[in-house]
Amino acid sequence: HAVPIRVAMPPCAELHRGSNAKGNTLLFIFPDSANEFPKLLTDESARISLLTSISTTWQKWFCFIFVMYAREKISITLSAFFCVWFLFSPEIETVKLARLVFSKLHEICSNWVKEFPLQPKPHRYYETSIHAIKNMRRKMEDKHVCIPDFNMLFNLEDQEEQAYFAVFDGHGGVDAAIYASIHLHVNMVHQEMFQHDPAEALCRAFRVTDERFVQKAARESLRCGTTGVVTFIRGNMLHVAWLGDSQVMLVRRGQAVELMKPHKPDREDEKKRIEALGGCVVWFGAWRVNGSLSVSRAIGKNGSQTGQRTLSKVGKKTMGRIRKTMENASDRGPSTSAQHLLT
Known part of the structure; x- marks a missing residue:
């Protein structure tokens, strides 16, 4: 059941009402034409927040496809179709309609995978290889992100070419x-x-992400966390930010270049920082904060406890002809194997 919402609508949308016996309601917003649909999305009086991690351009197209299919399917099913604000019909259940709509969306997205619309290739293209294993754990708790064309994702214009790569090493769950x-x-x-x-x-993004996830964890009784390392490339400048012991290795002309020092409780400066905050570092198979986690900084509820505050570090370096690898290396020493693989 939908709750009626009164919104000042822009002139590009038509509003109609109807009723049915069961009182089932389905909320749709339809523009008069495809050309006017973007106006409906961007108008301040009827702004719709859809997917924050997808660019505005893709938001519009995704909604457009959804609406156009809904209009087509309902018109076929009901024989009389209205461009509606609230749509009521005794001939079709809302659950059935939802299944039809998302089935069609799945079909469209599957076709896109096969024949995705071609986009102009950025001048600087980053070849990316990914390999992930869960080892002995019951579930994979790690995630990675590769965004080689950052500007396209966020519809950023008049900006140098940007790329974003990240690895997150989860513990206690994948959330x-x-x-x-x-x-x-x-x-x-x-x-x-x-x-x-x-x-x-980048540093502030780590802090904001931690604060909001801690709130989510409190609501949902989650006790997981994650370390993370991010590389952000703007033009010829490489920015690296990290939290915990996930690592980045830079290989230049066959030689490893140190970009960061991972946060581990066996580091003397980390140990002093943890103890100054009221925590402790003890040996239990490995050096652990408060006898629990073997990482000294992390995002999440565990990371917000004594000694594991979300204090990310950041470094930057001018890029030339380089190769880079990002990895979870919490239980390993110097990554000579990764260096050998890249060279």
Whole structure:
């Protein structure tokens, strides 16, 4: 059942009402034409928030496809179709309609996978290879993000070419890693200093992501967390931000270049910081914070406890002809195997 919502509609939409015996209601907003649909989405009086991690352009097309199919399917099913605000019909159940709509959406998306609309290739193209294993765990708790054309995703114009790559090493469950992989880059773009100081925007994005996930974890009784490492490329500048022991390796002319020092409780400075905050570092098969986690910084409820505050670090480096690898290396030493693989 839908609750009636009164919204000041722009002139490009038609509103109609009807009724049915069961009182089932289905809410749709239809523009008069396809050309006017973007106006409906962008008008302040009827703004619709759909998918924050997908660019405005794709939001419009996705909604357009949804609406056009709904109009077609309902008109066929009901013989008399109205461009409606509230649609009531005794001939079709809302659940059945939803199944029809999403079935068609799945069909359209499947066709797109086979013949996806071609987009102009960025001048600088980053070849990406990905390999992930869950090892002995029951479920894969890690996530990765690859956005080689950052500007297209967020519809950024008049900006240098940008790319975003991230790895999140979850613990205690996968929810924290999923949340960070979906929201961190969005939070970064929303920071005021993103245009002129992406490094600071990255740091704040880590903090905002942690604060919001901690709230989510409290509501849903989640006790998972995640470390993370992000590389953000703008033009010829490589920015690296990390939290915990996930690592980035840079290989230049066959030689490994140190970009970061992972946050581990066996580091003397990390141990002092944890103890100053009232925590402790003890040996239990490995050095662990408060006898539990073997990482000293993390996103999530566990990470917000004593000694594991979300304090991300960031570094930057000018890029030349380089190769880069990102990995979860919490239980390994220097990644000579990754270096050998890249060279």
